[in-house]
Amino acid sequence: MRGTGLRFRINTFLALALAFNTALWFATHDTQARWGGVPPVPTKNGAKIMTLGDEQFSYRFGAMTLQNLGNSGGRVTAIKDYDYSKLGEWFWLLHGLDPASNHVPMMAAYYFGGTQVPEDVAVVVKYLAAVGQNPVGNKWRWLAHAVFLARHRMESPAVALDLAYILSRMQPIGDVMPAWARQMPAFVLADRGEKESARKIMEEILMTATDMHPNEVNFMREYLTKDLGVPAQEVQQIINMRGSDLMRDPDAPSKTLPALMP
Amino acid sequence: MISRPLIGFILTAALRDKLVMTLMLMILLGAGVSVFLGSSGMTEQESFAIVFGAGGLRFLGVLGIVLFVSFYMRRSFETKEVEFLLSRPISRMTFLFSHALAFSVIALAVAATVVAAVYFLGNPNIGGLVVWGLSIASENVIIATTALFFSMVLSSAAGAALATLGFYVLCRLIGMLIGIAAQPPENVVFALLNNLMDVISVIVPRLDMMGQTSWLVYGVEGAGGITLDEKASAYSTALVDMLGAPGFILAQGAIFVALLLAAAAFDFVRREF
Numbered sequence: 001m002r003g004t005g006l007r008f009r010i011n012t013f014l015a016l017a018l019a020f021n022t023a024l025w026f027a028t029h030d031t032q033a034r035w036g037g038v039p040p041v042p043t044k045n046g047a048k049i050m051t052l053g054d055e056q057f058s059y060r061f062g063a064m065t066l067q068n069l070g071n072s073g074g075r076v077t078a079i080k081d082y083d084y085s086k087l088g089e090w091f092w093l094l095h096g097l098d099p100a101s102n103h104v105p106m107m108a109a110y111y112f113g114g115t116q117v118p119e120d121v122a123v124v125v126k127y128l129a130a131v132g133q134n135p136v137g138n139k140w141r142w143l144a145h146a147v148f149l150a151r152h153r154m155e156s157p158a159v160a161l162d163l164a165y166i167l168s169r170m171q172p173i174g175d176v177m178p179a180w181a182r183q184m185p186a187f188v189l190a191d192r193g194e195k196e197s198a199r200k201i202m203e204e205i206l207m208t209a210t211d212m213h214p215n216e217v218n219f220m221r222e223y224l225t226k227d228l229g230v231p232a233q234e235v236q237q238i239i240n241m242r243g244s245d246l247m248r249d250p251d252a253p254s255k256t257l258p259a260l261m262p
Numbered sequence: 263m264i265s266r267p268l269i270g271f272i273l274t275a276a277l278r279d280k281l282v283m284t285l286m287l288m289i290l291l292g293a294g295v296s297v298f299l300g301s302s303g304m305t306e307q308e309s310f311a312i313v314f315g316a317g318g319l320r321f322l323g324v325l326g327i328v329l330f331v332s333f334y335m336r337r338s339f340e341t342k343e344v345e346f347l348l349s350r351p352i353s354r355m356t357f358l359f360s361h362a363l364a365f366s367v368i369a370l371a372v373a374a375t376v377v378a379a380v381y382f383l384g385n386p387n388i389g390g391l392v393v394w395g396l397s398i399a400s401e402n403v404i405i406a407t408t409a410l411f412f413s414m415v416l417s418s419a420a421g422a423a424l425a426t427l428g429f430y431v432l433c434r435l436i437g438m439l440i441g442i443a444a445q446p447p448e449n450v451v452f453a454l455l456n457n458l459m460d461v462i463s464v465i466v467p468r469l470d471m472m473g474q475t476s477w478l479v480y481g482v483e484g485a486g487g488i489t490l491d492e493k494a495s496a497y498s499t500a501l502v503d504m505l506g507a508p509g510f511i512l513a514q515g516a517i518f519v520a521l522l523l524a525a526a527a528f529d530f531v532r533r534e535f
Contacts, residue, residue: 045438052434053469054486056476060310067304100480103306112302132336 002006038082043175046098051256059097063104079112084120089128105131109145113153121154129163129259135173143167144181151188161188165177179209190227199228206238217242264359264482265352272364281365285326291482292318294380300384308384313475314374315383320398320473323372324430327402328409330364333422335413354530358414361522362407371400380478388487393507397472400515404467405430407522414526429466436463437470442492467518472511482507 026095051058066087070077083084094104125146132143144167151160159204164184169178182205191199206220217239224230293315298309338344347357377395380386386394402520408429413422432439440463447453476485505513 005492045442048438049435051317052321053438054317054473054475055436056313056479060313060475064299064303067302098476099308100484101306103303103310106305110355242471 007214007261011124017220021056032073032075034161035075035077036187038069039091041086041093042213044093047093047097055097059094059101062090062094062097063101063107066094066104067107079115080117082112082115082120084112084117084123088123091123099131099134100137102137105139105142109142109149113149116153118154118156121149122149122156122159125154125159125163129166133170134169134174135203138172138175140167140172140175140177140181143170147184147188151191157188157192161192162184162194164188179205179220179223182209195228199224199230202228203230203238206235208240263356263359264363265356268347268352268357268360269364269367272334273367276330276337276364276368279330279334279410281326281330281368281369285323286375287377288322288326289319290307292322293383295381309479312380312384312386312478316380316386316394316473316475316478319379320401323376323398323402324405327365327369327372327406328423328426328430330368331364331406331409332413332426333419335361335410336417336419336422339417355527358523358527358530359437362410362519362526364408365406366403366519369400369406373399373402386478387481387484390479390481392474393482394473394477396508397511400511401469401472402470404433404515404518404522407526411522412525415529428468433441433467433469436466436468436472439463465521467514472514 009177010105023237047058047062048055070082091104091108108124108127111116115124115129128142128146128149132139132141132146143163147160147163147167150156150163154160162186167181167184170181183202186198186201186205189195189201202220206217208222221235221239224235225232296315296318297311299314300307300309303310344357348354364419373395374535376398377391379393380394409422409426412425412429413419416422416425439459443456443459445456447456474485479485502510
């Protein structure tokens with residue numbers, strides 16, 4: 001077979017192949033792969049082997065996978081459809097690969113922490129509480145977020161109070177923890193109706209904390225009088241005891257406040 | 263032991279092979295992809311771009327070197343170029359060492375390009391980048407010499423390239439493999455395999471201890487440097503303490519390149535053309 005006949009057959013074959021390809025495209029172009037849920041968590045060694053032993057690359061790859069989990073290829077997955085027990089295992093795996101990064105804690109707090117199922121929030125709270133107890137790198141913020149989630153999303157004031165006490169006792173390295181973090185147990189106690197205990201904590205801070213910004217003192221005065229019902233005269237007496245400390249330059253660098261005892 | 267004209271000839275061949283241009287384009291493309299991937303991160307976007315870029319370009323550089331060395335060497339054998347060169351006043355050792363040096367120059371040029379690309383990807387820790395670049399340079403030279411060794415021993419270019427890449431993967435994973443082998447065995451077979459793995463690891467460089475992308479994000483000390491576990495011997499501890507991360511990287515590169523060249527020379531002087 002030569003010349004025109006061969007060319008005709010090749011052209012016909014090409015046209016048929018293109019037609020079949022187009023027919024297949026009609027069947028597949030609007031089809032998406034079904035999401036199989038949160039994938040099983042590899043071991044730390046398994047995760048490292050997948051990236052030829054580079055731990056940081058493994059962390060970044062896993063973090064990006066977690067960020068896009070269920071939300072890729074035009075697909076969107078509702079937070080309630082995630083398996084939080086597996087998500088928790090992913091959090092811990094990635095925490096083991098890089099405990100210094102804030103990417104996974106941020107996703108856990110601000111994205112996965114948005115769930116309305118208390119049992120699922122508990123997974124996030126447990127993770128953030130552990131991450132937040134690292135004294136370096138501003139990690140106490142994640143512990144504060146864990147208190148918030150435990151108190152408002154998990155509806156567990158007891159857990160929130162325990163975490164709040166841990167937060168108030170923290171001594172961050174290379175960072176100044178603000179007064180509101182030290183006052184956290186008082187806020188949780190007041191929320192539980194234990195106003196007397198909350199008052200004791202606030203008064204103790206007001207009396208003993210040094211180098212406090214005047215705005216902080218004013219906030220505590222307002223909180224004690226309006227929220228906890230302490231007579232204004234009593235609050236003023238405590239403030240008077242602070243004396244010259246209130247006269248300091250508000251822009252001067254301040255030190256970390258002393259830890260509270262529960 | 264070194265022939266300058268031969269080195270110039272090999273470097274010219276690399277330029278004519280479009281290796282340099284292709285690698286530059288691939289490195290630019292890889293850097294662009296890593297910036298794109300990094301920018302999709304919710305936070306720490308620069309760290310994502312640096313880590314993805316460094317990890318990806320490290321492998322890309324090794325791949326380019328392995329493919330060039332393997333196919334260049336096998337083509338030289340098949341076109342009788344090796345026999346022609348050896349008919350000139352060039353000894354077999356001069357031929358071997360000149361090739362090793364020329365390939366090392368190419369490996370160092372690739373490492374320098376990758377380091378420059380990583381520098382422009384974001385704001386890496388400068389101390390970490392220096393040590394990382396040093397380790398990538400050392401790794402590239404080791405792999406170029408390994409590819410030279412395999413392409414002189416094996417008769418297929420694809421086989422030599424695959425053997426070298428397989429060896430590279432083994433080098434990157436050897437730390438974890440000997441870690442697993444150090445676990446108490448469940449039975450006699452596992453005990454034998456563990457011992458076999460220990461023996462193999464004698465001639466495998468610890469590339470897992472080199473080129474850690476965490477150095478680029480946190481610095482060498484911030485990322486823990488080269489850490490030894492509690493079972494490390496006094497000899498290991500003293501060696502790492504004495505050399506430090508840069509010293510260890512250079513010492514490993516020099517020792518392993520010497521071993522590979524000795525093995526290649528052992529084979530080459532016995533070969534009949």
